[in-house]
Structure formats: structure tokens, C-alpha cells
Amino acid sequence: MTASPPLLSVRGLRAWYGAAQILFDVDLDVQRGEVVALMGRNGAGKSTTFLSLIGLVTRRARSATFMGNDISSSEPNRIARLGMGFVPEDRRIFTDLTVAENLEVGRQPPRVWPDGTSLAPWTPERLFRLFPNLSEMAGRGAGRMSGGEQQMLSVARTLMGNPYLVLLDEPSEGIAPVIVEQMAAAIVELKAQGVSILLSEQNLYFASLVADRTYILEKGQIQFAGTMAEITNNTEKRTALLGA
Numbered sequence: 001m002t003a004s005p006p007l008l009s010v011r012g013l014r015a016w017y018g019a020a021q022i023l024f025d026v027d028l029d030v031q032r033g034e035v036v037a038l039m040g041r042n043g044a045g046k047s048t049t050f051l052s053l054i055g056l057v058t059r060r061a062r063s064a065t066f067m068g069n070d071i072s073s074s075e076p077n078r079i080a081r082l083g084m085g086f087v088p089e090d091r092r093i094f095t096d097l098t099v100a101e102n103l104e105v106g107r108q109p110p111r112v113w114p115d116g117t118s119l120a121p122w123t124p125e126r127l128f129r130l131f132p133n134l135s136e137m138a139g140r141g142a143g144r145m146s147g148g149e150q151q152m153l154s155v156a157r158t159l160m161g162n163p164y165l166v167l168l169d170e171p172s173e174g175i176a177p178v179i180v181e182q183m184a185a186a187i188v189e190l191k192a193q194g195v196s197i198l199l200s201e202q203n204l205y206f207a208s209l210v211a212d213r214t215y216i217l218e219k220g221q222i223q224f225a226g227t228m229a230e231i232t233n234n235t236e237k238r239t240a241l242l243g244a
Contacts, residue, residue, distance in 0.1 A: 005068065007165055007196050008031045008053070008084075012062030015045075015052040015220075018065030022048045023059070023220045028198075030165060032113075035187060035197045037207040037228065039242060040217035046200035047089060049217070050167045053198075054086045055079050067164060068114070074158055079146040083111055089170045089200075091154040095143030100124060102142050102153055106160035119162055120193070130186055150178030155186070159195075166190075168199040172206040184209045204242055206233050216241045 002034075009143050015023040028092040037224045038046050052059040055076040064072040071079050080086075094102055094157050103124050110121040120126075128135035131152045137145065142153060151171065158166060171187070187197060187210040201207045207214060208228050216224040216231065223241055224231060231238055 002047050004032060006030060007066075008035075008066050008198065010053070010061055010064045013049070013052055013059060013064065014061070015048050015059040017048075017057065021220070022100050023052060026217070026220070026222055028215050028222070028225075030196055030198050032164075032196055033191065033234040034213070035191050035199070035211045037214040038198060038200045038210035038217065039202065039204070039207060039214050041202065041243065044153075045216040046217055047169055048060065048220075050086065050088075050169050050198075050200060053079075053167060054084065069146075080161070083159040083162070083164035085161050085166045087154050087158045087168045087171070089173060091150050093142045093150050093153055093157070095141065097152055098139050098141055099145075100138045102157050103127065106157035108161040111162045111164065113164075119164065121162055122159045124160075127159060129187060131156055131182075134181070146175050146176070146179075148175035148183075151175055151179070151183065152186070154179055159190075165196045165198065170202070172202055172203045177241065180206060202242075204232065204238070 008030040011027050013023055013026040014021065026049060038049060040046050048057060051057045062074045066084055067082055069082055094105065111119040113119060118131055133149060134152055134156060142150065145153065171183050184206055190197065211228050213227050213230055215222050218241060224237060
């Protein structure tokens with residue numbers, strides 16, 4: 001049987017902020033239904049990789065395809081319309097809107113996979129089952145939520161767009177431990193429901209709870225690619241690349 005092509009495939013990705021080059025020939029793949037962790041220390045280039053994939057920084061690549069479409073020079077609006085969702089590290093929720101209104105802002109029509117399989121549409125009701133905390137504050141202003149609750153809302157709003165792939169930037173950063181555990185459980189459930197996720201993460205424990213595979217960045221270059229078990233069981237490499 002022929003293996004399915006990756007949902008996202010990138011080869012030779014480079015990125016710049018002004019004259020400063022940040023990424024150097026990054027290669028990565030994400031398969032349908034997979035959770036992949038992009039790991040590395042602060043400043044390694046994780047967020048820049050995400051901004052490059054969604055088209056928000058100057059970048060070049062030998063090849064970059066998503067859902068079989070060339071996105072190497074695409075604008076962010078086209079990439080989003082193709083079904084790539086992005087949850088930024090700073091959440092970008094609308095603080096003057098309620099939780100329910102934030103979700104409606106993200107609503108997009110249902111999608112269908114190229115093989116004809118329907119992508120189960122996300123609704124507020126379905127999201128409230130995934131994030132029970134949000135169901136209790138649907139009418140609350142988003143500006144009155146904790147950082148962890150805002151993180152959940154940002155993920156939920158992105159899912160309302162019915163994406164094929166979610167880019168999730170630093171989901172465990174700066175939130176309470178109890179919310180970290182809830183976020184990990186939500187990602188595991190999303191994977192069980194067929195959602196594909198590429199997440200950036202510094203927290204090895206968190207990544208080990210949710211991810212199938214990992215890429216580790218150092219100074220804008222991929223230094224490791226393999227399963228989560230391979231990196232968690234390799235103390236020398238883990239310490240050298242992550243300090244963990």
C-alpha cells in the first residue's frame with residue numbers, strides 16, 4: 001500500500017527578520033492525525049518557524065506544501081483558507097467580546113478531506129465538551145479570564161475554523177499547572193478525534209504527554225528528528241539540546 005503524502009511537508013525553510021537570518025534549511029513533515037512537537041530553548045526559532053509556515057515573516061523554501069498545495073510564497077489569508085489554523089503564543093483573543101462571541105468570530109464552513117471524508121465540524125457545544133471551563137463562562141468578557149482560560153479560548157476559536165492542521169505555539173507557557181494538565185488532556189482528545197497538530201514547546205514533560213514525534217531546533221537549525229521516546233530516553237542528547 002502506498003503511504004499517504006504528508007499533510008504538511010517543508011524542505012529547506014529559511015526565514016529572516018530584516019537582514020538577520022533566523023532559520024537555516026529547516027525540514028519537517030506532519031502526517032494526517034499526528035501530533036508533532038517542535039522543541040528547543042528560548043530563541044531557537046520555534047515561533048519563527050510557525051510564522052514562516054503561516055506566511056507572516058519573510059521566508060524562502062526549496063519546497064513547502066500543505067494539503068498538496070504549494071504554500072512557499074503564499075499570503076497568510078490563502079494559507080488559512082486552505083485549512084491551516086494558528087494559535088499564537090500571545091493568544092490574540094478579543095478582550096472586549098464574550099467567550100461565545102470570540103468563538104463566532106472564528107466560525108468557518110465545514111471542510112471535506114480530499115478522499116471525500118467529512119471533517120466533523122466544530123461547534124460551541126462540541127468545544128464546551130472539550131473545554132468544560134469555557135461552558136461556564138460563555139457570556140463572560142474574554143478580558144476577565146485568566147491566562148490559562150484565554151489559552152483554551154484561543155484554541156477553541158481556532159478550531160471553529162475547522163482546520164485540517166493546527167499550529168499551536170507554546171500551549172503550556174505561563175499558565176497554571178492545573179490548566180497545563182487540562183490542555184494536555186484536550187490535545188490528546190483532539191488527536192483521538194483526528195485533529196493534526198504541530199506544537200512548539202519547551203516543556204519536555206508536556207510534549208511527552210501529547211506528541212508522537214519531535215523536531216528539536218537549535219540556533220535555527222534542526223538538530224534532532226525522531227520519536228518522543230527516542231529523545232526522552234536519550235539523556236545525553238536531551239540535556240545537550242533542551243537542558244532537561
